[in-house]
Amino acid sequence: MEVLRPTLIRIGGRVYRKTNVREQAHQQEEEEDFYAAPGDAADEPCDAFMIEETERGYRCAMDIPSPLYKYIIGKKGETKKKLETETRTSINIPGPGVEGEIVITGQHRNGVVSARTRIDVLAESFRKKQPFTxxxxxxxxxxxxxxxxxxxxxxxxxxxxxxxxxxxxxxxxxxxxxxxxxxxxxxxxxxxxxxxxxxxxxxxxxxxxxxxxxxxxxxxxxxxxxxxxxxxxxxxxxxxxxxxxxxxxxxxxxxxxxxxxxxxxxxxxxxxxxxxxxxxxxxxxxxxxxxxxxxxxxxxxxxxxxxxxxxxxxxxxxxxxxxxxxxxxxxxxxxxxxxxxxxxxxxxxxxxxxxxxxxxxxxx
Missing domain, CATH: 3.90.1140.10 (Cyclic phosphodiesterase)
Structure with missing residues (x-):
């Protein structure tokens, strides 16, 4: 029934299906899918992100309020480092209290898309824990x-x-x-x-x-x-x-x-x-x-x-x-x-x- 009725997460007007994956059984398969060739959009949501192709690969800019930066960076930068490692991207976050764009760059389009999706999910989950303003x-x-x-x-x-x-x-x-x-x-x-x-x-x-x-x-x-x-x-x-x-x-x-x-x-x-x-x-x-x-x-x-x-x-x-x-x-x-x-x-x-x-x- 979980497959037929997966948990839905709403982010920025889009709806994503949350799928439970057994990491050990599919770790290799996930990695191959994840870093597919630049033209492969298997990991991309239906409503595509704005991904810009550059001379060095791909780039995506996203607006996240500065109070949420710390949750994306994590303790001693651990969350950000993990995201960069797992998606093979570089994530540039403005300084504390500075409103601006978080910029994700990487050689593979799917890696950039996945990093963006994960940051969206992180930001949304911690937004829910903030007191209403x-x-x-x-x-x-x-x-x-x-x-x-x-x-x-x-x-x-x-x-x-x-x-x-x-x-x-x-x-x-x-x-x-x-x-x-x-x-x-x-x-x-x-x-x-x-x-x-x-x-x-x-x-x-x-x-x-x-x-x-x-x-x-x-x-x-x-x-x-x-x-x-x-x-x-x-x-x-x-x-x-x-x-x-x-x-x-x-x-x-x-x-x-x-x-x-x-x-x-x-x-x-x-x-x-x-x-x-x-x-x-x-x-x-x-x-x-x-x-x-x-x-x-x-x-x-x-x-x-x-x-x-x-x-x-x-x-x-x-x-x-x-x-x-x-x-x-x-x-x-x-x-x-x-x-x-x-x-x-x-x-x-x-x-x-x-x-x-x-x-x-x-x-x-």
Whole structure:
């Protein structure tokens, strides 16, 4: 079944099959394939790399963010030396902190292609381990929503403060209330610019046609938790109910797919979970911490002290935070804030100018 359904790895918009090979049984065969004649493309992916033929052989340049250089170089340069030896290539990497191209040169085309593929896989695997730097968000920090949120916080502390793990430090900053569409790891200015351009492209390609130039109305009512045990909650969130059919969900899902295809976002779920975090145990130790990465949402952590939310769920099951019109999507920076206290933005699109985002209404 592993042969019929191999593991798939997505790198830069391309999809590769990961094949388990028994090195001892096929070592000689692999080496012969690997260093075949320059015209042989047996080791080359379907979507070929840009390989330049030179007087001395072949050359390939690739853009890798500087924070990932150290993983390609390895301890005392061991990873880079191993790559060069096994692919019979020379790999030139810019100095630490210097943004530039990694250049691979070699006498055999397949060797250069393989070195590039291996570097791509290395960079992608370590990129996945980096904390996210940006996220696509829709702000919910309108004055009326903040007022209802503060009422929710006050009543929870008044009625549930004796429950295990409940404290004022668990609550989101009212100025940072938002819906998350997805998280991104953007490691240099070029990647930030790429995300900005893609955000604008989403507006042109499908957002404007879906919204028809009108704001989207949602109702924020009710609460739910991420994990399976209401007595040990890490993340409690407010539920989102759309008033315009499935338009907001469609926009969020299509944006996620577009950013995943571009390689800027990892796909964790089939659909975007539209929610607004109101309590998070990550805030307990660091009030400035952001909403946890989708990759670890709902998973227990030894460093986190969960809280008993059974009473909260019973008393505030249908708590209404208000109804609001939405007209913007932000590319937000994870830790920075602007003058209003909301996340500083690296990019923004507006699909309607008629939304009065400062005046949400009470739920019916």
């Amino acid at each position: 940006h996220f696509l968000s829709i702000a919910l920090n309108q004055a009326a929503i903040q007022e209802k949120f503060l009422q929710f916080k006050e009543e929870v502390l008044e009625k549930c403060s004796n429950d295990c793990g409940i404290s004022s430090t668990l609550f989101q900053n009212p100025a940072k209330l938002h819906l998350t569409i997805g998280t991104l790891v953007l490691l240099n200015e070029q990647e930030i610019q790429k995300a900005q351009e893609l955000l604008k492209k989403c507006k042109e390609d499908f957002i404007d046609s879906i919204t028809g130039g009108k704001p989207l109305t949602i109702e924020v009512t009710g609460i739910e938790y991420m994990n399976d045990d209401p007595a040990m909650i890490d993340v409690l969130y407010a539920k989102v109910h759309t008033k315009d059919g499935s338009k907001l969900q469609l926009i969020a899902d299509r944006m996620m797919e577009r950013f995943v295809t571009s390689g800027l976002m990892m796909k964790e779920w089939d659909r975007v979970k539209l929610h607004a975090t109101v309590m998070n145990t990550l805030f307990r130790k660091d009030p400035s911490a952001e909403e946890q990465n989708n990759r670890t949402a709902g998973k227990a952590s030894k460093e986190r002290e969960s809280f008993d939310g059974r009473k909260i769920l019973k008393l505030f099951e249908n708590f209404c935070f208000g109804e609001v019109q939405l007209n913007s999507v932000f590319l937000s920076q994870r830790f920075s804030t602007d003058n209003s206290g909301y996340y500083a933005t690296s990019g923004q699109i507006t699909f309607s100018c008629s939304a009065d985002s400062s005046a949400p209404t009470d739920c019916a």
